[in-house]
Amino acid sequence: MxxxxxxxxxxxxxxxxxxxxxxxxxxxxxxxxxxxxxxxxxxxxxxxxxxxxxxxxxxxxxxxxxxxxxxxxxxxxxxxxxxxxxxxxxxxxxxxxxxxxxxxxxxxxxxxxxxxxxxxxxxxxxxxxxxxxxxxxxxxxxxxxxxxxxxxxxxxxxxxxxxxxxxxxxxxxxxxxxxxxxxxxxxxxxxxxxxxxxxxxxxxxxxxxxxxxxxxxxxxxxNPGDLIQNHIENYVLEILNMEIPITEYPESIRRESANHRHLLYSDDFNEIKKISDLFKSGEFILRQSNLEDVFLKITGSNLYE
Amino acid sequence: MNNTSALNTVSIKPPHIFSRIYSVWFRHIRVYCKNLFSNGFPPFIEPLMFLAGIGLGLGQYVREINGMSYIAFLATGMLVPPAMFTASFECTFGTFIRMEFDKVYDGMISASLTVRDLFVGEILFAGTKGFFFSTAVLIVVSCFGLIHSPMALLTPFVGFLTGLMFASLALFITSFVNNINHFNFYFTGLITPMFFFSGIVFPLDTLPAYAQWIAGFFPLKHAVSLVRAFCFNTFEPDLMLNLLYMILFIIVFSSLAIRRLSRRIIN
CATH class of the missing domain: 3.40.50.300 (P-loop containing nucleotide triphosphate hydrolases)
Known part of the structure; x- marks a missing residue:
């Protein structure tokens, strides 16, 4: 040992x-x-x-x-x-x-x-x-x-x-x-x-x-920092409570949906910012990705079960 | 806080088994003594009421039993049942609450204790309570001048063994129980009949042979035989069998109980 x-x-x-x-x-x-x-x-x-x-x-x-x-x-x-x-x-x-x-x-x-x-x-x-x-x-x-x-x-x-x-x-x-x-x-x-x-x-x-x-x-x-860097895109756009999911978005964006919550992931801030402009404030959150995003990506939809 | 590093030595030496068992026993004594008045009062009052209620009342009709006054017969029999009841309650309801509701055991086995330490300490605590309860009855009964033999001073040790027996049995029962209300079956089905058919309120030799045979399996009966012998100085070789029965009973049921409870707690 x-x-x-x-x-x-x-x-x-x-x-x-x-x-x-x-x-x-x-x-x-x-x-x-x-x-x-x-x-x-x-x-x-x-x-x-x-x-x-x-x-x-x-x-x-x-x-x-x-x-x-x-x-x-x-x-x-x-x-x-x-x-x-x-x-x-x-x-x-x-x-x-x-x-x-x-x-x-x-x-x-x-x-x-x-x-x-x-x-x-x-x-x-x-x-x-x-x-x-x-x-x-x-x-x-x-x-x-x-x-x-x-x-x-x-x-x-x-x-x-x-x-x-x-x-x-x-x-x-x-x-x-x-x-x-x-x-x-x-x-x-x-x-x-x-x-x-x-x-x-x-x-x-x-x-x-x-x-x-x-x-x-x-x-x-x-290491938590490395996990975020290596396993998830840098930015996330969270769209809250939207019944009809948006269908049109660039291929470089990864999307996860659960119920009426949609998460759009991208390494390019501007790209994702553009999409967020389509929504009113309060309907979305634009933020850096965190460990929770890694967790969700890795464990699938388990958090919602 | 690292300057207090007495324990931070290279070799790992957990406390000795006696020290561990003592620490569990000490925890129970500490908790018991926190309510010393409410806990210590009943053992003195209950025999008093029993002697008054049954002894004085029924004693008017039943003057003598086997050549001794009924009240002396009853009083000497009363030396052990309180030990049985206290150990039985402690290791059924008490144990169940500590194990399932308050999670006290979970905390205790997170320290350097094993499940075996936990229950050996608990059985010894129940035995100690048995000793204390028998002593209380002995004091009350002696105040009434019902006991004369100095050998009666040994009866609290029978109370101790009685406590160990019923703690072991109660833990064995507890190891099967998942619903606290099920203990009612144990008390109504076993402990209550044990009290009436162990030669405390009436001598067993008047019972039909089969009933005597069944009573012979009741652990309480053997304890009663021992205390009567100490109180009346009537020693017979049979008493060694009573003692042997009690010791075997403790060993068998405590090992079974601890094995089953270990499996339940360490799953």
């Missing part, structure tokens, strides 16, 4: 009854980067994350490999959990305990006594800016605070790897930016970050590398 890779995955397969959740997935995560999994619901992102930390068992197939800092979760789940911080998709804080007690008990799961954990608790609460909520009950916290507390909890063991499953789903933009800032800081400190997300912007903001998954398989991998 290369010394600088935190995680190696090869040929991993996972079925739930007849559903193929992960289909021969392979990837490698270098230490200290932020690695993203993008894909529609049911693409297998969460399942892959669970396999990494031993919360789900992969199918037994020949020549597969899962290695997290040299450990296989099927054999060494405790060692992996010991150096990982896991932020779940669904809040699973202990509702019977307040903020500080949640962290105290959690530190105990890592073998830290109350006295030993005190500086760690102060440090993670301070880091996630929750110090003044120390004695609050979990039910008193807002959604954003709960999420920040979940991240604080995942940091209590000073993990080498932080695994986040849709860390900012359902949060307001301010909290999202706050969390992204914190994740960037952690990355600078050398923590390897893995995250799943539906938000293209999130992936673009914080991921150094990402894979786009669909139906359990990897469809694309790369």
């Amino acid at each position: 290369l010394n600088n890779s935190a995680i190696q995955v090869k040929n991993v397969v996972k079925h739930f009854k007849h559903l193929k959740a992960v289909d021969k997935l392979s990837f490698e995560v270098p230490t200290g980067i932020c690695f993203g999994f993008l894909g529609p619901n049911g693409a297998g992102k969460t399942t892959m994350m669970k396999i990494l930390c031993g919360k789900s068992k992969r199918d037994k197939v020949e020549n597969d490999l899962v290695s997290v800092f040299g450990r296989d979760p099927d054999r060494d789940e405790l060692a992996i959990k010991f150096i990982s911080g896991i932020v779940p998709q669904e809040d699973n804080l202990d509702l019977e305990l307040n903020v500080e007690q949640n962290l105290q008990i959690y530190a105990k799961f890592y073998g830290l006594s109350a006295a030993q954990s005190r500086p760690f608790i102060a440090s993670v609460l301070n880091f996630m800016e929750l110090s003044e909520k120390k004695t609050s009950g979990i039910r008193e916290l807002s959604g954003g605070m709960k999420r920040r507390l979940l991240i604080a909890r995942a940091l209590i063991n000073n993990p080498k790897i932080l695994i986040l499953d849709e860390p900012t789903t359902g949060l307001d933009p301010q909290v999202r930016h706050h969390i992204w800032d914190k994740l960037r800081t952690l990355k600078k400190q050398g923590v390897t970050i893995l995250l799943t997300t539906h938000y293209m912007e999130e992936a673009y903001q914080i991921c150094d590398e990402l894979i786009i998954m669909n139906k359990g398989a990897k469809v694309l991998q790369g």
Whole structure:
């Protein structure tokens, strides 16, 4: 194994009854980067994350490999959990305990006594800016605070790897930016970050590398900026709510339609601008292409299903 | 926050299994003690009401059973059922809520704990509650001067084993349950009859042979035999069989339950 890779995955397969959740997935995560999994619901992102930390068992197939800092979760789940911080998709804080007690008990799961954990608790609460909520009950916290507390909890063991499953789903933009800032800081400190997300912007903001998954398989991998450059035209004209699609346009323009929304892609801004002149303002959006466009192109119409 | 890097060592050494199980047990104790008054009050009051309600009332008609006063017979029998009830509720409704509704277990197994640690800790916690509940009854009953043997001080340990037995059984049942209301079948179908046919309110030797034979399978019956022996200093070799039954019961059902629950949680 290369010394600088935190995680190696090869040929991993996972079925739930007849559903193929992960289909021969392979990837490698270098230490200290932020690695993203993008894909529609049911693409297998969460399942892959669970396999990494031993919360789900992969199918037994020949020549597969899962290695997290040299450990296989099927054999060494405790060692992996010991150096990982896991932020779940669904809040699973202990509702019977307040903020500080949640962290105290959690530190105990890592073998830290109350006295030993005190500086760690102060440090993670301070880091996630929750110090003044120390004695609050979990039910008193807002959604954003709960999420920040979940991240604080995942940091209590000073993990080498932080695994986040849709860390900012359902949060307001301010909290999202706050969390992204914190994740960037952690990355600078050398923590390897893995995250799943539906938000293209999130992936673009914080991921150094990402894979786009669909139906359990990897469809694309790369740096977000490169993916946009290499896999999609530079500009997009979004035409909203038009029942009759325009039929006349140059061949150099690629068109995608879903319901009454039409997307026209081109590398030539002027070309696409000309078409937009046919519409009133409010009927169209003219913009640079982004990761979402790559995602739609690669995964087909899945987003609309 | 990286200056606090005590854990950031090269070799990975997760806590020892005893430390992990203790941490789970500690979590439950911590939560239980948060409501110490409302949780700690009933175990003292319930036996009092039971003795008053049944003992004083029915005791007027049934003066003696097997050469002892009915109230002493009942009081000594009452040492274990609270342990059964508390462990049964803890590991059916309590476990189900933690597992399916509050997702507490999902959080716990994200830390360095295995599913086995989780449930061994939980069974031990239920045993601890059993110990506490039996102690509470022992205190109440002793205040009424119904127990004299110093050996009775060992009865809370029977309460502990009773807690372990019913926690193991309850977890085994829980591993099959997908709808929380189905626990009603377990309580009505098994726990309630167990209470009445384990020699607590009346001696089993008056029952027809087949009923005695069935009662012999009830785990609670064996616990009752043990506590009565401790309370009245009547030790017979059969007691070793009661103890053996309890220990085997705990081992069999806890292993089955943990295996099934692991498969349910780690899918």
